[in-house]
Amino acid sequence: xxxxxxxxxxxxxxxxxxxxxxxxxxxxxxxxxxxxxxxxxxxxxxxxxxxxxxxxxxxxxxxxxxxxxxxxxxxxxxxxxxxxxxxxxxxxxxxxxxxxxxxxxxxxxxxxxxxxxxxxxxxxxxxxxxxxxxxxxxxxxxxxxxxxxxxxxxxxxxxxxxxxxxxxxxxxxxxxxxxxxxxxxxxxxxxxxxxxxxxxxxxxxxxxxxxxxxxxxxxxxxxxxxxxxxxxxxxxxxxxxxxxxxxxxxxxxxxxxxxxxxxxxxxxxxxxxxxxxxxxxxxxxxxxxxxxxxxxxxxxxxxxxxxxxxxxxxxxxxxxxxxxxxxxxxxxxxxxxxxxxxxxxxxxxxxxxxxxxxxxxxxxxxxxxxxxxxxxxxxxxxxxxxxxxxxxxxxxxxxxxxxxxxxxxxxxxxxxxxxxxxxxxxxxxxxxxxxxxxxxxxxxxxxxxxxxxxxxxxxxxxxxxxxxxxxxxxxxxxxxx
Amino acid sequence: xxxxxxxxxxxxxxxxxxxxxxxxxxxxxxxxxxxxxxxxxxxxxxxxxxxxxxxxxxxxxxxxxxxxxxxxxxxxxxxxxxxxxxxxxxxxxxxxxxxxxxxxxxxxxxxxxxxxxxxxxxxxxxxxxxxxxxxxxxxxxxxxxxxxxxxxxxxxxxxxxxxxxxxxxxxxxxxxxxxxxxxxxxxxxxxxxxxxxxxxxxxxxxxxxxxxxxxxxxxxxxxxxxxxxxxxxxxxxxxxxxxxxxxxxx
Numbered sequence: 001x002x003x004x005x006x007x008x009x010x011x012x013x014x015x016x017x018x019x020x021x022x023x024x025x026x027x028x029x030x031x032x033x034x035x036x037x038x039x040x041x042x043x044x045x046x047x048x049x050x051x052x053x054x055x056x057x058x059x060x061x062x063x064x065x066x067x068x069x070x071x072x073x074x075x076x077x078x079x080x081x082x083x084x085x086x087x088x089x090x091x092x093x094x095x096x097x098x099x100x101x102x103x104x105x106x107x108x109x110x111x112x113x114x115x116x117x118x119x120x121x122x123x124x125x126x127x128x129x130x131x132x133x134x135x136x137x138x139x140x141x142x143x144x145x146x147x148x149x150x151x152x153x154x155x156x157x158x159x160x161x162x163x164x165x166x167x168x169x170x171x172x173x174x175x176x177x178x179x180x181x182x183x184x185x186x187x188x189x190x191x192x193x194x195x196x197x198x199x200x201x202x203x204x205x206x207x208x209x210x211x212x213x214x215x216x217x218x219x220x221x222x223x224x225x226x227x228x229x230x231x232x233x234x235x236x237x238x239x240x241x242x243x244x245x246x247x248x249x250x251x252x253x254x255x256x257x258x259x260x261x262x263x264x265x266x267x268x269x270x271x272x273x274x275x276x277x278x279x280x281x282x283x284x285x286x287x288x289x290x291x292x293x294x295x296x297x298x299x300x301x302x303x304x305x306x307x308x309x310x311x312x313x314x315x316x317x318x319x320x321x322x323x324x325x326x327x328x329x330x331x332x333x334x335x336x337x338x339x340x341x342x343x344x345x346x347x348x349x350x351x352x353x354x355x356x357x358x359x360x361x362x363x364x365x366x367x368x369x370x371x372x373x374x375x376x377x378x379x380x381x382x383x384x385x386x387x388x389x390x391x392x393x394x395x396x397x398x399x400x401x402x403x404x405x406x407x408x409x410x411x412x413x414x415x416x417x418x419x420x421x422x423x424x425x426x427x428x429x430x431x432x433x434x435x436x437x438x439x440x441x442x443x444x445x446x447x448x449x450x451x452x453x454x455x456x457x458x459x460x461x462x463x464x465x466x467x468x469x470x471x472x473x474x475x476x477x478x479x480x481x
Numbered sequence: 482x483x484x485x486x487x488x489x490x491x492x493x494x495x496x497x498x499x500x501x502x503x504x505x506x507x508x509x510x511x512x513x514x515x516x517x518x519x520x521x522x523x524x525x526x527x528x529x530x531x532x533x534x535x536x537x538x539x540x541x542x543x544x545x546x547x548x549x550x551x552x553x554x555x556x557x558x559x560x561x562x563x564x565x566x567x568x569x570x571x572x573x574x575x576x577x578x579x580x581x582x583x584x585x586x587x588x589x590x591x592x593x594x595x596x597x598x599x600x601x602x603x604x605x606x607x608x609x610x611x612x613x614x615x616x617x618x619x620x621x622x623x624x625x626x627x628x629x630x631x632x633x634x635x636x637x638x639x640x641x642x643x644x645x646x647x648x649x650x651x652x653x654x655x656x657x658x659x660x661x662x663x664x665x666x667x668x669x670x671x672x673x674x675x676x677x678x679x680x681x682x683x684x685x686x687x688x689x690x691x692x693x694x695x696x697x698x699x700x701x702x703x704x705x706x707x708x709x710x711x712x713x714x715x716x717x718x719x720x721x722x723x724x725x726x727x728x729x730x731x
Contacts, residue, residue: 427569428532428533429569430569430571432529432531432532432553433565433568433569433571433623434554434571434579434583435530435552435553435554435557436529436553436554436557436562436563436565437557437579437580437583437586437639437643438554438557438558438583438586438587438590438643439554439582439583439586440552440554440586441552441554443582443586447571447574447578447579447582448571448574450573450574451571451572451573451574451622452572452573453573454572454573454574455573
């Protein structure tokens with residue numbers, strides 16, 4: 001037992017493996033937040049008038065709002081005047097070939113394993129890499145363009161497709177939705193934009209890799225995905241950030257709109273720097289993600305593996321408006337050391353015969369706190385709505401906590417709602433069994449936890465599933481009680 | 482191969498083993514019998530290194546090395562295999578992945594190259610045929626939803642994959658119907674060579690009809706009170722353990 005505890009300590013206190021800082025020249029503006037700063041951001045990005053108005057409206061609203069306090073997290077007060085709201089690599093022009101790209105930047109990508117090099121493009125992943133807010137290089141754009149698919153940075157979309165932006169921006173997440181959504185709407189710097197035309201199946205996984213590099217910068221990116229009638233797209237989002245002692249704020253927005261019979265699959269592997277083993281530093285991750293199943297028989301699926309961030313506050317949600325629409329939320333959230341996660345989903349059933357499924361697997365180790373918070377709401381008109389929720393918690397050690405906060409509001413008596421929850425500990429007997437077959441305790445725990453999360457990991461696209469598995473192994477193998 | 486000297490061990494503060502002495506040589510099959518609570522399973526678990534069992538006195542050497550210097554996974558890689566009485570389920574972990582990891586950990590320990598996926602699957606097919614395990618079982622998660630008999634067969638299959646020098650079968654016969662018993666015993670017999678050894682821990686003589694032991698030991702109240710050839714097992718089957726207790730003056 002003592003040996004095991006020692007090992008748990010050793011392994012769970014392992015250092016963050018992505019904590020390198022890239023030495024890239026960045027163009028930043030002075031820290032602090034006021035209308036002037038918002039005008040500068042908008043001007044730097046050469047935005048049309050409607051964008052500036054959107055930002056200012058959001059900012060003014062934000063000033064009247066308060067930081068939400070209902071989450072199961074403890075955190076210091078954020079000083080929004082200490083944050084730099086815009087940081088971009090100085091070489092702003094888009095590159096014709098990779099040779100022109102700052103080699104330091106390429107090395108960063110290499111460490112992150114982003115397939116930017118030509119040969120790796122064959123692997124079929126189109127990458128829109130976002131470093132400190134400005135999209136650096138978008139691959140595959142042309143191949144996609146042939147099919148009428150638009151996949152570009154948010155700024156490009158504002159420039160080249162203002163009509164689409166104007167129509168859909170804020171449709172799923174209104175600027176006044178919540179405190180962090182308002183903040184993002186005011187200061188967001190860049191992000192990704194996807195439009196899949198009618199009847200088109202996107203031939204490859206689209207992928208964005210976010211990374212917070214510069215010091216004291218908050219990252220406020222914004223993603224908008226529109227899937228028109230009878231289309232399909234699978235979108236991947238990966239995140240890492242360098243190691244820094246101070247906390248960095250990340251407040252993103254993702255909006256998805258699925259029209260008639262369209263299907264969108266959105267997968268996230270989130271590995272922001274979680275802080276050190278004493279809880280110093282780390283990313284504060286406050287994200288608003290929402291999809292609208294707008295059309296009939298549309299489908300939105302959120303898959304996420306969350307291992308990073310000092311604080312995670314995130315509830316990828318779906319509004320099931322179209323009749324017969326389907327929504328899924330599959331999540332693995334792992335917390336270790338002093339990490340805190342309050343995460344879950346909201347499923348709002350409005351259309352008839354709508355169906356949602358929630359599978360949430362929480363894993364807590366060290367002194368961490370891991371909460372599931374989920375809402376299932378059935379509107380009075382949502383005949384025959386159906387929801388199944390399964391919330392499992394796995395505890396490693398006896399100093400961590402797991403909490404479940406399910407909210408169920410049913411306004412139509414024809415609906416069927418199921419909720420199952422379990423809490424378990426990794427069994428010593430399971431570990432011993434692995435040991436007896438020659439597998440070390442460390443590897444055994446990684447294996448058992450991956451098995452526990454299998455159901456969700458299997459939903460991820462292949463490349464992501466492998467990465468997710470490795471991340472789970474790195475982040476929590478060895479943590480047993 | 483295995484030398485146990487004056488071994489004392491306790492579980493949750495209670496003395497279970499009280500001076501075990503046993504030597505097992507290569508090529509031998511030993512049966513350890515005894516009434517419930519005599520310490521049979523404790524002995525098996527102490528050998529495998531389960532941390533719930535505390536050794537308070539004595540020594541065990543395995544292939545000349547002090548076994549107490551080795552963690553359970555090292556003992557396994559040194560060639561000690563325990564077929565569990567109650568194999569645990571590990572949901573979500575596929576048998577293939579589990580065994581591939583186990584086999585390759587053994588190979589790494591011996592400085593051998595890890596098996597490729599193709600070679601591994603080939604090996605698995607061979608061994609499956611050898612121990613007559615249902616192909617379906619290896620497509621599932623480790624022991625998950627297996628019947629009692631399937632779990633035991635799966636243990637023998639793993640033993641075939643790992644080719645231990647010393648196999649300890651803890652009540653492998655319990656819960657098996659006669660067909661399963663035959664399959665499991667066949668497997669064990671087929672894996673027997675002059676270089677490895679087997680310790681059978683069992684309640685009943687039935688298993689020993691199929692796997693013929695060279696030695697039979699009776700464990701009673703934490704000590705080996707009687708050792709003899711296979712005829713001892715038959716005598717126990719006929720008369721129970723009472724006569725041994727009487728011999729001991731109880």
